[in-house]
Amino acid sequence: MIDAEPAALQQMLDVFSEVDGPVLLVERVPRNAVSRYGIIAGEPFRDGVLRVTDLVEKPDPNEAPSEFAIIGRYILTPDIFASLEQTQVGTGGEIQLTDALRKLLAVRPIHACVLQGTRLDAGTKLGYVNAVMHFALKHPELGPELKDTLKQLVR
Incomplete structure (x- = not known):
């Protein structure tokens, strides 16, 4: 799940309208986590955008070209x-889509939009609870009461 304003897809669409080509959403992850993601190498294009120079699927942390992980949002061309x-x-x-993107990169530019927001990983039980709490605390009706409840629970 992603919490971003503007929405992550809008951030990507803004880049797409500028470059008229494939756009990947990326986020910097810890070096010890790169083996769980497709990772890009890139050079600065403009603030918050990289021009992709290489991609590799689930690299060994010692061989990863960067710490920019592809986080499952794509605007692709036919x-x-x-x-x-x-x-x-x-x-x-x-x-692997990452391998196909690497082939595509040989014939056209691909850009990466660096997420301006928070990505929440609901793939584990604790991650799911954290994601639910994150959004519940932001909710105008639930948030204030939930904060009070949590304060009482952690006493």
Whole structure:
């Protein structure tokens, strides 16, 4: 889940309207977490935007080209389908979108929008609870009462 203003997709659409090409949403992650993500290498394009120079799926932390992880939001162009058709089975015994994007990068620019906001990982029980609490605390009706409840619970 993503909490961002403007919304993450709007941030990406703003970049897309500028570059007229594929846009990936990325976030800097700790070096020891890069092996869980597709990782990009990039050079500055403008504030908050990178021009992608390479991509690798779930690299070893010592071999990762950066700490910018692709976080599952993409604006792609139709030419991704030709790249997917040419992509061999990769990491995990699957055709990886990251590998297809790497092929596409050989023929056209790809840009990465650095998320301006908070990404919440609900993939674990604790992460799910944290995400629910994050949004509940921001809710105009629930937030104030929930804050009071939490204060009482942690006494």
